[in-house]
Amino acid sequence: MLEVHNLTKIYDDGTVALRDVSFKLPDGEFMVVIGLSGSGKSTLLRCINRLIDPTEGEIIWNGIDLAKLKGKELRETRRSIGMIFQHFNLVKRSSVLTNVLAGRLGYTPIRLSVMGRFSKGDMKLAHQALERLGIPEQASKRADELSGGQQQRVGIARALMQQPKLILADEPVASLDPVLAHSILQQLERLNREDRISILCSLHYLDLVQRYATTVIGLHEGRIVYRGSARDIRAMTDAEFKDIYGQEAERVGESIGGIIQDA
Amino acid sequence: MIEPKPSPPIQPRPNPIQAIVVAILTFFLPGLGQLFARKIRRALLMLASYATIGGLIVWRFVEAAPRDTGFVPIFLKGIRLEPMLLFILILAIIFMILASIDAYFLIRGVERNAAGLFILIAVLFFFLGWQLSDINLVRFITGLDEGRYRLSQVMWPWSRAIERPEELIRGEAIIEIPCSENPPAQSEILPDEAYVISDPTCGVLSVQQGPEGSPLHLIGGNFIPNMEVDIMWEDPIGNEFRQRQGGEYISVMSDDEGGFEIDIIMPYRLLPTDVGEFQYWAVFGQQVASLGEAQASTELKLAISHMIETIFLGMMATCFGIVFSVPISFLAARNLMSASWITVIIYYLVRGVLNIVRSIEPLIWAVIATIIVGLGPFAGILALTVHSIAALGKLYSEAIESIDPGPIEAIQATGANWLQTVVYGVIPQIIPPFVSFTIYRWDINVRMSTIIGMVGGGGIGFLLYQWIKLLDYRAAGIAVWFIAITVAILDFVSAEIRKRFV
Numbered sequence: 001m002l003e004v005h006n007l008t009k010i011y012d013d014g015t016v017a018l019r020d021v022s023f024k025l026p027d028g029e030f031m032v033v034i035g036l037s038g039s040g041k042s043t044l045l046r047c048i049n050r051l052i053d054p055t056e057g058e059i060i061w062n063g064i065d066l067a068k069l070k071g072k073e074l075r076e077t078r079r080s081i082g083m084i085f086q087h088f089n090l091v092k093r094s095s096v097l098t099n100v101l102a103g104r105l106g107y108t109p110i111r112l113s114v115m116g117r118f119s120k121g122d123m124k125l126a127h128q129a130l131e132r133l134g135i136p137e138q139a140s141k142r143a144d145e146l147s148g149g150q151q152q153r154v155g156i157a158r159a160l161m162q163q164p165k166l167i168l169a170d171e172p173v174a175s176l177d178p179v180l181a182h183s184i185l186q187q188l189e190r191l192n193r194e195d196r197i198s199i200l201c202s203l204h205y206l207d208l209v210q211r212y213a214t215t216v217i218g219l220h221e222g223r224i225v226y227r228g229s230a231r232d233i234r235a236m237t238d239a240e241f242k243d244i245y246g247q248e249a250e251r252v253g254e255s256i257g258g259i260i261q262d263a
Numbered sequence: 264m265i266e267p268k269p270s271p272p273i274q275p276r277p278n279p280i281q282a283i284v285v286a287i288l289t290f291f292l293p294g295l296g297q298l299f300a301r302k303i304r305r306a307l308l309m310l311a312s313y314a315t316i317g318g319l320i321v322w323r324f325v326e327a328a329p330r331d332t333g334f335v336p337i338f339l340k341g342i343r344l345e346p347m348l349l350f351i352l353i354l355a356i357i358f359m360i361l362a363s364i365d366a367y368f369l370i371r372g373v374e375r376n377a378a379g380l381f382i383l384i385a386v387l388f389f390f391l392g393w394q395l396s397d398i399n400l401v402r403f404i405t406g407l408d409e410g411r412y413r414l415s416q417v418m419w420p421w422s423r424a425i426e427r428p429e430e431l432i433r434g435e436a437i438i439e440i441p442c443s444e445n446p447p448a449q450s451e452i453l454p455d456e457a458y459v460i461s462d463p464t465c466g467v468l469s470v471q472q473g474p475e476g477s478p479l480h481l482i483g484g485n486f487i488p489n490m491e492v493d494i495m496w497e498d499p500i501g502n503e504f505r506q507r508q509g510g511e512y513i514s515v516m517s518d519d520e521g522g523f524e525i526d527i528i529m530p531y532r533l534l535p536t537d538v539g540e541f542q543y544w545a546v547f548g549q550q551v552a553s554l555g556e557a558q559a560s561t562e563l564k565l566a567i568s569h570m571i572e573t574i575f576l577g578m579m580a581t582c583f584g585i586v587f588s589v590p591i592s593f594l595a596a597r598n599l600m601s602a603s604w605i606t607v608i609i610y611y612l613v614r615g616v617l618n619i620v621r622s623i624e625p626l627i628w629a630v631i632a633t634i635i636v637g638l639g640p641f642a643g644i645l646a647l648t649v650h651s652i653a654a655l656g657k658l659y660s661e662a663i664e665s666i667d668p669g670p671i672e673a674i675q676a677t678g679a680n681w682l683q684t685v686v687y688g689v690i691p692q693i694i695p696p697f698v699s700f701t702i703y704r705w706d707i708n709v710r711m712s713t714i715i716g717m718v719g720g721g722g723i724g725f726l727l728y729q730w731i732k733l734l735d736y737r738a739a740g741i742a743v744w745f746i747a748i749t750v751a752i753l754d755f756v757s758a759e760i761r762k763r764f765v
Binding site for chain 1: 350691695
């Protein structure tokens with residue numbers, strides 16, 4: 001269970017990225033964050049695993065306030081929260097296997113990991129993860145030799161290595177074509193259903209949101225302006241749409257499953 | 264909103280007489296007419312070019328006739344010694360004429376393109392440059408012909424790479440001076456050693472501005488066939504000298520069997536007369552022959568040992584360069600140093616020093632280093648190290664600046680600590696460019712160290728410089744070949760290694 005209370009983030013240059021954001025993410029949900037570029041989606045996800053330090057507010061993760069954690073405690077808590085990225089963020093020149101094993105660093109003694117050594121159990125886990133994501137034969141390739149879709153699978157495998165209870169996905173399909181986007185989101189959906197991993201995912205395409213989300217929040221200029229379920233998305237009114245995407249945004253076509261065009 | 268343009272004031276069109284006057288003035292001062300016609304930029308460009316070209320032409324004339332005074336003598340001597348100056352002068356006059364024509368039409372209100380004029384200015388500067396920098400194609404062609412022999416020595420120096428030890432072949436006869444009642448016996452014909460038999464075996468020496476000495480008939484044998492034999496003398500106190508007769512050294516060609524016959528007159532006296540009643544001198548034939556086993560010449564050995572020294576010189580300089588430039592590169596990386604104003608100041612300071620050090624050529628650093636540690640490879644290592652630190656420091660810091668923050672973020676998100684993040688997120692990103700830059704630098708350092716010897720930095724350059732100064736072009740050729748081969752191999756190897764890492 002993740003609870004965010006009154007989260008505010010003001011950057012050093014004065015930009016207010018998040019204002020008073022509060023929501024609850026019950027275990028096993030697939031929550032999607034929608035909103036324009038710059039609406040604070042990435043900041044929100046990075047505050048939750050403290051890649052960015054929030055200015056104010058509480059982030060209660062299974063009873064612990066993440067916002068107050070430091071050092072070793074923070075790192076130990078981070079292990080249970082995986083993260084995947086729009087640009088995959090793999091170490092391009094390292095092998096796929098090394099990239100996947102990096103997900104295990106939080107559990108590995110520093111002494112061994114600095115030497116590049118991982119336990120047999122971890123190696124087995126890494127191969128299982130690659131197999132589960134359908135790319136077992138790519139283990140020894142360099143990460144940048146893989147296609148975009150395959151790289152994102154490596155990213156998911158790395159997150160999976162943490163044996164997380166929650167995966168944060170920052171626009172995981174924004175650099176992929178629509179077919180690959182579905183296959184990546186299906187992988188996340190499988191993890192969500194089979195392993196009961198909660199997903200907090202930011203997305204741009206409303207048809208994907210409808211198809212995969214169980215619950216949705218919409219951000220506009222750092223505030224939550226919309227809350228709903230997947231079913232509510234289908235019934236989104238024009239007014240709600242404009243709350244999220246601004247007054248100049250237009251919905252394409254009659255159906256709601258259109259593509260958002262930034263004004 | 265577009266405002267209606269105010270109608271241009273009707274300018275009185277100057278009459279042709281006025282235009283011609285301006286054109287004539289413009290001939291003497293190109294740009295003047297253009298100035299009147301309000302073509303300010305064109306006028307200034309033409310004035311500046313005119314002043315520069317005029318100044319240069321005057322200077323070249325004075326330079327060509329430094330001892331003459333007065334306009335006419337300088338002019339005449341200038342075009343006689345430097346015919347190109349006349350050509351340049353004609354071009355300049357054409358430029359002045361074209362400028363005045365341009366001015367005439369501009370004054371008459373005709374828009375004209377000045378591209379031709381400026382091309383002419385460029386051509387003028389080209390020929391002035393040609394004259395000024397002493398370009399002489401004729402000398403190049405004739406010099407090429409004259410230098411062909413030396414060049415061929417440099418291009419194919421390998422006869423100098425092998426040498427045979429020299430051996431003296433000598434046969435002698437004892438001569439008594441003056442003749443006693445019992446002159447020495449004639450030397451024997453030896454079965455397999457060179458010999459010289461004199462007939463007679465005694466006589467008197469020549470006297471300066473006096474009577475000639477006795478004639479001797481020499482027969483030699485067992486010398487190397489078809490090779491010159493020098494006729495030499497050894498006096499009673501052991502001095503050896505080559506005999507001269509009629510101003511020429513005496514030598515004789517041996518026949519196919521290695522024998523010779525020659526008539527000579529006994530040489531001048533070089534010793535005081537009162538050494539004793541009778542003196543025993545020796546006349547001998549001598550050949551200097553390279554007969555021994557072929558072996559690597561001293562020059563070849565020197566070239567090889569100094570080439571090895573050079574490669575290691577480059578390597579050591581690169582090693583020291585790495586050791587110092589890695590920590591410095593972190594101080595010179597903007598993304599690491601933008602945290603506070605103190606680090607920013609350090610960043611600019613380090614960057615500035617690196618730029619200054621890098622802009623000073625290694626050759627100059629070598630001169631400075633030889634002042635401190637004296638001639639030799641160590642000076643070369645110091646010079647190349649200093650330059651490598653600056654160059655690698657900049658390249659490394661740019662590699663650090665260009666690392667992708669994404670993977671670092673991703674590794675942090677897994678719960679990895681600082682050290683793990685560096686090992687898994689930072690090092691894999693900077694190792695490839697670091698290796699690549701380092702190999703490249705090693706390549707450069709070896710190439711540089713081949714010439715750094717010329718200013719006393721040790722290595723093969725030192726030898727090369729010496730041999731060129733001694734006009735030993737074959738030996739220099741050996742050094743050039745070794746440098747070329749080494750640099751080519753290194754170039755290939757470094758390119759291959761860098762390909763693997765990028």
